[in-house]
Amino acid sequence: MNFPLGSVVQYRGRPWVVQDREGEALRLRPLGGGEDHALLVHPLVAQKIPWERLEPGRFPPPRPEGITSPFLYRLFEEAATLLLRESVAPLRSISKVxxxxxxxxxxxxxxxxxxxxxxxxxxxxxxxxxxxxxxxxxxxxxxxxxxxxxxxxxxxxxxxxxxxxxxxxxxxxxxxxxxxxxxxxxxxxxxxxxxxxxxxxxxxxxxxxxxxxxxxxxxxxxxxxxxxxxxxxxxxxxxxxxxxxxxxxxxxxxxxxxxxxxxxxxxxxxxxxxxxxxxxxxxxxxxxxxxxxxxxxxxxxxxxxxxxxxxRDVLENWEGGRLFPERIAREVTYLLSPEYRTLYDTTYSYARKLVRTGEGLGETQRRFRWWAALALLRAVMSSPRAAQAALARRQARVGEDLQDTPLEAFAPQVFEAGDLPADDEVPTPLLTLAGEEAEMELKEEPLRALRRLAQALTPEKDSKLQGVIAQVRKLLEEGHEPVVWCHYVDTAEYVAEELRKALPGVAVAAVTGRMDGELRREAIAELMTKSPRVLVATDCVSEGINLQAGFSAAIHYDLPWNPNRLEQREGRVDRYGQPKPQVVVVRYYGGDNPMDRAVLEVLLRKAEEIRNALGIHVPVPREEAYVVDRMVRRLFYSSGAQPLLLPEAEEVEREWQMDVERERKTRTRFAQWALKPAEAMAALKDSDAVLGTPERVERFVLEALERLGLRPEAEGNGVYRIPLGEWLRDLEARGLGSLAELLVRAFPRVALPLGQTLGRRQEERTLRLAFQDPVPEGALYVGRNHPLVVGLARYAFERALRREEDFGRYTALRTSGVDRVVYLYLLRPRYLLRLSRGQAGGEVLGEEVLSVAYRGGELLPPEETQAFLRLSPEDNVPKEEAQVHLERALRFFSEGQEGIMEVLKSRARKLQEDHRRVRQAAQMTGRVEVVPADLPDLLGVRILVPKRG
The missing domain is CATH 3.40.50.10810 (Tandem AAA-ATPase domain)
Structure with a gap:
């Protein structure tokens, strides 16, 4: 027996729809369930097992005893729409995101x-x-x-x-x-x-x-x-x-x-x-x-x-209001303490000697020394702990032979190349090899002296640390949750430890490259459940984790040596979805630290000028050549003659300026002015008509929660407060533990460890929900596919199918808005969408939920149907009378199948026009065809009875 796409079959005692084909197997989805209940069935195998046999089926009609109130019926209607996943709208993807x-x-x-x-x-x-x-x-x-x-x-x-x-x-x-x-x-x-x-x-x-x-x-x-x-x-x-x-x-x-x-x-x-x-x-x-x-x-x-x-393009030409935060940039300086100044001066002398004694060497050897000198200075000026790590590891020789290691392999240890992952460990092999290769007369004794100086630099004498503690405290007082960016793991752990001591009551976490990706994500998620909070991170976080939902400020404890990395760091909090209207970025540097001044003057300020002029970031060409040349020249040749260290460095600066001009032109030419906002809005409106708007999602969730005994409190600005803990325990006591479990999974941040029972897992914790995106600060976004919406929709839909808890699939109400009885059929039609472009595409299934009005022996046009849906009940209809009306409604529906199919064919033509409009039929190669697949499911009936007198 052949079962085409979209047909209804009876299998294992319940109706299913043929959703797709995978080879000879049929993919079936239960008509009353979701994608997670779908399964594959091979027709030949099914026919050989009696209890697995596939038969033609249909969705059962409402039963007379399944009457419900208008309020619960509306929940059922909305649930049916919100459970749609195979959208018939032109943008099919919207239904599953x-x-x-x-x-x-x-x-x-x-x-x-x-x-x-x-x-x-x-x-x-x-x-x-x-x-x-x-x-x-x-x-x-x-x-x-x-x-x-x-x-x-x-x-x-x-x-x-x-x-x-x-x-x-x-x-x-x-x-x-x-x-x-x-x-x-x-x-x-x-x-x-x-x-x-x-x-x-x-x-x-x-x-x-x-x-x-x-x-x-x-x-x-x-x-x-x-x-x-x-x-x-x-x-x-x-x-x-x-x-x-x-x-x-x-x-x-x-x-x-x-x-x-x-x-x-x-x-x-x-x-x-x-x-x-x-x-x-x-x-x-x-x-x-x-x-x-x-x-x-x-x-x-x-x-x-x-x-x-x-x-700027998006805000000026596409969107009104605020989508992105305003970036407030601050420059904050500190002065080196006498102890830190001594450590810097001594380290600088050693590094300068390493550079100067290599002037007569070949280019590779010279460059190797430059890199080592810069790496040593950078570690020492990052923090006393990073200095100790660099110097201690320098004294312990590297066991393996690294003499043949290519120079570029050490690149991440010196500067942040845009196409290489971050390296947040102190550069051990580079420093070791540089010292051994240089054969310096006093190579060990100066390093031991440096180590003693670093060990003597306690947190109390570390003016860089004390200054950042003050900055973190200030940002917290302003209502921000800051991220403190460090270059090395040792520095991040040191700063986090001292922040915990200085700021009791503030949650502080260090997240670094010594943690794997999943552990980093879990640590950040755990930190975001606490407030106030501070994240101390290395650049492994700047490359892969968005932080805008939980943090609104960035402090560069260690300035990056690449403007590209600066943009990556600040872009973690300054992006779409940031709930705060402003983000603060703090460029923190030593006012008397020559290395920080060099970074600012030769790299970061030029990049900032470009960003302010264009509204975008333009990367540095050939980063290594530019960064190394400028830093070595500024640090070690600032007085006296400056040799031409890298001939290509001057050319790189010219290329950078050329890239800026090229970027300016292309962004003007390719901002997509041909596609108008109205066109995108029309496509989104088509999807909303089938899948439901955010406003419908909001109304459904609030009404469903109220039905379950929870009345959310409106805070204003579209945010609702929900005390979840006690309510979940109440659900479990009422036999709704499965719904409670689903909600716990939907909001893992309010759940305690899973090893505890549900009743003990939830404390008196409060959720703050919002239904518009971007969400206000501190709220969780709830869209149509959020587990909360799915759970509540399944609860309402399945209760109606089973006629449980007063839910049902039909209702009757008296209203003065009609002069004759009107039957509003709630249909779930399925369509075959034949989409093809060249060799691509095929036949796919699309669904929607549609109301069709029947009065006096005829089906009414869609605009009249919508008017009837807006009528409110003015009086009750006795159950016995309602059952009589339902029997008539079902008879009229059975006798009017031909008219129903004509309505669906007309609707299919409209949908086909929508698809073609979105694809611009004049430009596309191929075709779009939309046809009804089969008779629709009759989900429910709303019966409008004239008010007496």
Whole structure:
């Protein structure tokens, strides 16, 4: 027996809908359940087992004894809408994501719907929401069957962040593929599969899969969609690692049918021709185009694939009100104490001698000494503890032979290269080798003296530490929760310990590279449950964890030596979703510390001038050459002759200025003026009409909670306060423990350790919820796919199906708004969406919840139906009378199937027009067709009876 997509079958004693096909197997979803209850059934196997047999089925009609009040019936109606996951609206992805995208964040998705294949360079500013924009495109391609497998290529330090974002925001369970996870994943593989073919959504370390040992197998797996994050680091450069990344991504782009999303906030990375190579990944022809003299036709072609917007663009052209916080920058100085000054001067003398005695050496040896001198100074000026660690480890020789180690391998120990992960350990091997290589006359005795000076520098004598304690205290008094950024683990742990002593009652946590990614995330999540709080972190956090929900200030305890890193740090709190109207960033430095002054003058202030002029960050080209040259020249040759240390450094500065001008032009040209806000708003409105608006979600949650005995308190500004603990215990006592457990999982921050019983797990804790995004400070966002909404919707829907707790599937009310009896049928129609573009696409199932009015033997137009839905009850209808009306309503529905199908066909034509409008039929290749799949489910009936007299 054939069961087409969208048909209803009877299986295991209940009705199911055929949701999809996977080979010969049918994917069934229970008509009264969600995606988590879906299963695969092979028809041939089912037919051979009597109790597993598949039969044609239908959704059962309401029963006469299932009458309910108008209030509970409305909860049932809303629950049915909020449980929809296979949306028939043009943007199918919206039904499965847990974020409420802003109209400007829909632009890449709307661009993608007009391309085949999808080739996009998304270069929006830091903190605008590129992950959300890319996630929507990926979700849409999967939900429309234009893709089956997705590979997200990221730097290793961003893997966990992407896995988390895909799971929490887009309901996509991605597996991380890296050297650390490969063996475990391979153990779970079925025969004949590999990790790239078996898992549908993968987050892959680009530095793992680029290797010649792994690249061929990955390329053979032919993923349908490839997302490349930090794409500027994958288009070549002087390091072999960059060239291997580019080889991998270029080979992926050569498949003309593959969807490719390139994400970067800095497309002009400063590497010559890198931007052209990025464009060439979109289309080979683009690589030869010069942006300086694009024709209008070429500019229009490129604009279909390239979007680049600053925050200023978004605010001025897309959004009213406040989306991003105002960044308040402060510069705060401290003066070195006499003890710290002695330590610095002594260290400086040693480092200067190391540099000056190497002037006659070859370039590699000279540069090695520069790096070592800078690294030693940096560790000493970070903190006494980092100084002790550097000097102690310097005295203990490194056992392994590092003499043949390439110079670039030590790069992360000196400065923060934009394309390398952060290294927050004191640079042991570099300092050891430099001392041994220099063969300095007094190399051991000066270092022992330095170590004694560092040990004598107690926290009380550490003016840098005492100054930051005062700054943290000030920010806390202003209502901010600060992040204190340190360069080294030793410094972060030292600062955290002293802050705890100085600020009793303040929660302080140190999060560093000595913790794995999951432990870092857990530590931050735990800290965010406490207030007031301070996070002390190294740059491993600046690369992969967004902090805007819990922190609103940043203090640079150690100034970074790369403006790119400064932007990364501040961008953790200064981004979309920050609930505070302002964030404070404190550039903290020694007023009499020559090293800090050098960093400020040659690096950070120039970058800040660019940011203020353009509203964006432009990275430093060829970072190593520029940073090392400028720092060595400023620190060790500030008086007397300054040799030309690195000839390319002057050229780098010119390139930086050229990049600034290029960035200014491209951001003006490719901010996507062709897509208007009204177009994005219309697409979002189409989705809201099917899935429910945030206002409907808010009303449903508040009414459902009230039904369950909890009355949320309105605080104003859209925030509601809910005392969760006692209420959960009450739910358990009423036999609703499963709902209570779901709510505990929905709000893990209010849960105590899971080993305790539910009654003891919840203390008297209060939740603050909001239904609009971005959320006010201290509140949790609750959208239609939040576990709270899903749990309450399932509670109301399932109780109505089972006729429990006074819920039911029909209601009757008297109203003066009608002069004859009106039957409002609550339908759940299913449609087949035939979406095709070239070879891609297929037939997918779409659903909606629809009310249709019947009066006097005829079906009424939609506008009259909406008017009837707004009528309020003015009097009750006796149960016996209501049952008579229900019997008539069911008879009329059965006899009027032909008319119902005509209504659905008309509705399908409207939906088809919406799909075509969004995709701009004149530009798309392929077709869109929407047709009713079968008779709709009759979920319920609202009966309007004329008021007597």
């Amino acid at each position: 847990s974020v409420r995208p802003r109209p400007y964040q829909l632009v890449p998705l709307l661009m993608a719907l007009r391309l085949q294949p999808v080739r996009l360079l998304i270069a929006d500013d830091v903190g605008v929401g590129k992950t959300i924009e890319a996630g929507l495109v990926v979700r849409e391609l999967l939900d429309s069957k234009e893709a089956r497998r997705v590979a997200v290529l990221v730097p290793p330090h961003l893997m966990e962040q992407w896995v988390y974002e895909l799971r929490e925001k887009f309901a996509l369970e991605a597996v991380p593929i890296s050297p650390a996870t490969l063996a475990r994943l391979e153990r779970d593989l079925p025969p004949g599969q590999n990790v790239y073919t078996h898992y549908p959504v993968q987050v892959i370390s680009i530095d793992f899969v680029k290797h010649p040992r792994h690249r061929p197998l990955f390329l053979e797996s032919r993923p349908d969609v490839v997302v490349v994050d930090e794409a500027h680091g994958a288009v070549g450069g002087p390091r072999q690692e960059n060239q291997m990344r580019y080889t991998l991504v270029r080979e992926l782009a050569e498949d003309p049918n593959r969807h490719l999303l390139l994400l970067t906030a800095t497309p002009h990375s400063g590497i010559p021709d890198a931007f052209q190579r990025l464009l060439g990944l979109l289309h080979p022809e683009f690589q030869g185009w010069s942006l300086e003299d694009l024709t209008e036709e070429r500019r229009a072609r490129l604009a279909r694939h390239f979007v680049q917007r600053t925050r």
